[in-house]
Amino acid sequence: KVEEVLTDGRRVITFRNGTKKEISADKRMTTISFFNGDVKKIMPDQSVIYYYADAQTTHTAYPDGLEVLQFPNNQIEKHYPDGTQEIVFPDHTVKCLYSDGFEETFFPDGTVVNVEKNGDKIVVFSNGQKEIHTAQFKRREYPDGTVKTVYCNGRQETKYSSGRVRIKDEEGNIILDKK
Secondary structure (H helix, E strand, O other): EEEEEEOOOOEEEEEEOEEEEOOOOEEEEOOEEEOOOOEEEEOOOOOOOEOOOOOOOOEOOOOOOOOEEOOOOOOOEOOOOOOOEEEOOOOOOOEEOOOOEEEEEOOOOOEEEEEEEOOOOOEEOOOOOEEOOOEEEEEEEOOOEEEEEEEEOOOOOEEEEOOOOEOOOOOEEEEEEHH
C-alpha cells in the first residue's frame, strides 16, 4: 500500500488492488473507493453511505438504525429499527409493511389498500366506494349505502339503500328479489 499526506491534511491510502481510502484532515470522514467502482463513505455523524456501482444503488445506514436504499429507478425503501418498511415507488405509490404483518398501500389517486395479517383486504377508493376481500366473500360498499357481496361459492347478494334485496345463485339466476 502507498500512503500520502496531502497539503490540506487529508490522508490517501492506495492499496495494491486499486482500492483507495481517503481520511479527512479532522479524521471525521472516511471515503473508500473500491476497485470495482463501489464507494463507501463514513460520515462525521457515523452514518455510512455505500454506493453499489454495478446496481447503481445507494444504501445509507444511520446511527439510530434507520436504513435507506435508493434504486436507479427512483424507488426508495426505508427500513426502520422496529421492523417497519416504507417503500416509495417511482409512481409515488407508498407501501408500508409493519412488523406485525399489517400492510398499508397509498396510491397517487387516493386509493388506500389495507391487508391484515390473515390476508383480509380492505380497499377504500377515492370515490368513496369500499371493497372488503376475505376468504369467504368479496363485498363492495357504495356511498349511497348499497352493498354487494359475492361469496366464494359464487352466490351474490345485493342490498340496495332503498331496502331492496336481490340474491342470485352461483349460476347468476335470481332466487330472491324483495323490494
